């Protein structure tokens with residue numbers, strides 16, 4: 597796989613960093629998640645596919661010394677803590693890049709390594725708010741709405757950080773040098789919103805939030821409930837696709853206001869809603885499938901993997917435990933990701949094998965264990 601041989605140490609954190617590590621693991625990197633000892637483990641990592649777990653107490657000097665040594669043999673370190681934590685542990689970039697000048701030191705935070713909020717706690721919604729993007733999200737006359745924790749945590753956090761790691765790995769192939777990645781989720785999600793910034797003067801956003809073309813104002817870019825309580829998504833933006841939408845709804849274009857007549861959008865939306873409510877989702881699919889009306893079913897997590905299109909592309913995979921999840925994206929033709937099918941690791945499950953791989957002797961490992969700096973956790977026997 598494309599990232600085979602790349603050694604990554606991911607310090608266990610919440611949501612964004614685990615996604616970054618999982619992306620790298622899916623594309624072949626050997627990702628070791630460095631966990632707190634089990635009694636102090638925080639929220640479980642549900643994005644642990646393809647990772648191994650080393651339980652190491654960084655609050656003990658033997659633990660920080662061990663991590664320093666591990667970083668000497670690693671290509672990438674991903675740290676998910678607020679600014680200053682690693683420095684407090686004596687594991688800041690200056691120290692670890694001294695230990696290994698080729699190390700790519702990825703710092704995935706909400707607010708970045710500097711600035712007024714650098715040491716403040718926060719979550720996706722806070723970062724999304726500070727980026728300006730949240731102010732653009734939400735229906736007319738409603739409060740701004742954060743779409744789960746997808747935009748800052750994952751899109752602007754985990755994915756942007758993974759991109760930064762790959763770019764730094766590519767650069768290192770030329771320079772032979774590592775560097776620090778300051779991955780702020782505020783800036784990551786703001787960066788993803790560049791289109792909104794660049795189109796500010798295009799007329800696309802001239803109305804208040806929730807009354808524009810792409811933010812639930814337009815009747816032809818909206819979702820509609822069907823008679824069986826499901827939904828259809830409509831994205832018929834261009835006139836040639838809009839005409840096919842009108843045809844599929846059984847309406848006559850000549851009897852309707854112009855497509856881009858903003859003032860008529862609310863009444864058109866009501867008309868479309870009353871029509872969509874007359875048929876089931878399956879009936880609307882039989883009308884709109886294989887047309888260019890840009891109308892698709894809103895699939896639930898129960899339906900998505902078995903939908904014909906997604907099934908034909910194997911867009912969703914099942915692991916050895918029968919858990920369904922999306923396959924890695926994008927698909928590379930010659931070196932595609934091969935996601936692990938194994939169950940997620942227990943905390944400390946691979947402590948010994950990892951330390952041996954990174955050059956620790958059995959005696960050194962025994963000493964770390966007696967110093968309570970590490971933990972072994974063998975998988976529970978299947979009873």
Ligand SMILES: C[C@H](CCC[C@H](C)C(=O)SCCNC(=O)CCNC(=O)[C@H](O)C(C)(C)COP(=O)(O)OP(=O)(O)OC[C@H]1O[C@@H](n2cnc3c(N)ncnc32)[C@H](O)[C@@H]1OP(=O)(O)O)[C@H]1CC[C@H]2[C@@H]3[C@H](O)C[C@@H]4C[C@H](O)CC[C@]4(C)[C@H]3C[C@H](O)[C@]12C
Pocket residue numbers: 607608609610611612630631632633637638639640652653654655676677678681684685704705706707716717718719720721745749
């Ligand atoms: C599912 C929920 C999460 C959803 C995602 C959510 C919406 C997010 O946005 S996640 C993104 C959060 N932000 C970032 O990641 C940005 C960078 N990080 C930070 O800003 C901070 O880490 C922080 C704000 C996220 C957390 O701050 P905290 O003070 O806790 O930590 P830090 O300051 O970073 O310091 C880390 C300290 O840990 C020490 N450390 C680290 N590694 C080790 C080690 N190996 N050994 C020893 N010590 C270690 C380090 O030294 C630091 O120590 P100091 O502080 O002394 O310096 C879930 C969100 C909350 C979950 C619920 C919650 O946890 C309570 C329950 C817990 C229970 O176990 C399970 C059920 C819960 C209800 C749980 C349920 C869900 O999982 C959550 C709701």
